[in-house]
């Protein structure tokens with residue numbers, strides 16, 4: 001190489017390193033979140049769902065903080081390991097991911113629904129909170145350790161749809177909400193479908209006008225896709241036999257995050273494939289898909305369980321990337337896997353990323369080895385303006401944050 005060319009190349013390298021974001025490389029720690037980017041972390045704990053979202057201005061959102069109170073042989077292992085409860089691992093993961101922030105906090109926490117694997121269920125071993133008013137498990141552990149700006153759920157303030165929510169885990173969560181609102185000034189709101197102003201950029205909204213968080217559905221009330229209008233998908237309870245009342249998963253919150261041309265969908269545990277004898281309105285995916293339309297990436301509803309991902313839903317959302325939060329041997333099920341793979345339902349390439357895969361499922365599902373990843377935290381990194389995104393897999397067997405794989409541009 002002649003001297004002139006060398007200096008030109010060196011100059012170009014310096015210019016690139018100043019302007020381009022640090023690339024994630026396998027074997028090195030995950031690079032820090034960059035202003036203007038959206039990061040969506042699917043945190044792998046083996047005990048339920050937890051997703052950390054960092055918006056372009058640094059606003060933070062935690063969607064769910066699951067902690068199953070007990071494990072069976074049908075479950076996948078705890079991650080990184082069983083030495084701490086899931087809530088503690090989630091808090092530690094958040095602190096690492098928000099290391100750019102001198103005072104890491106969650107501007108929003110959103111619970112898709114009131115099940116242990118999404119909000120945390122206390123066990124006999126769960127410690128009491130410092131106030132003694134509730135036990136620490138999942139979201140209550142998160143709220144004990146990190147400041148929460150606003151909490152959104154599907155039940156505030158009465159927690160009585162379709163009937164009073166007073167199982168042990170929800171009672172514990174309600175005790176947490178009561179104590180935190182009375183003593184710590186926690187703000188709580190009921191998630192209102194159709195609106196796009198309940199989760200907003202709270203640090204520098206003006207700089208990113210093409211970011212939007214759209215509430216899609218909850219409790220059977222579903223956005224129509226027009227303005228903020230919604231429709232009631234469930235009939236009035238008094239017209240329905242009690243055995244057919246909407247169950248907890250059907251009431252899950254769903255939302256769409258948009259940034260420029262990038263769209264992401266999360267539907268909690270909504271079902272879309274009903275067993276025989278169930279009324280058609282037990283399919284929540286279909287009206288949700290009509291409102292949401294095509295997206296670039298989506299998390300599998302209900303961990304890819306057999307009551308989800310009907311053909312209309314899969315073909316309407318038609319994402320390039322599906323992510324899957326796994327904690328048992330039925331995540332995903334064979335029928336769901338086949339529909340996700342079908343190029344008759346929608347053409348073109350797609351990749352499915354799972355946080356884990358149970359050994360039984362590895363044997364049971366034909367073609368499951370096509371999973372793009374079957375171990376680790378899944379981090380979607382959306383470039384400034386939403387122009388492109390990639391998927392980074394991070395080792396979940398320790399807190400090293402070591403990148404294991406990188407996909408995309």
Ligand SMILES: [Zn+2]
Pocket residue numbers: 049115117118269302303
């Ligand atoms: Zn679940």
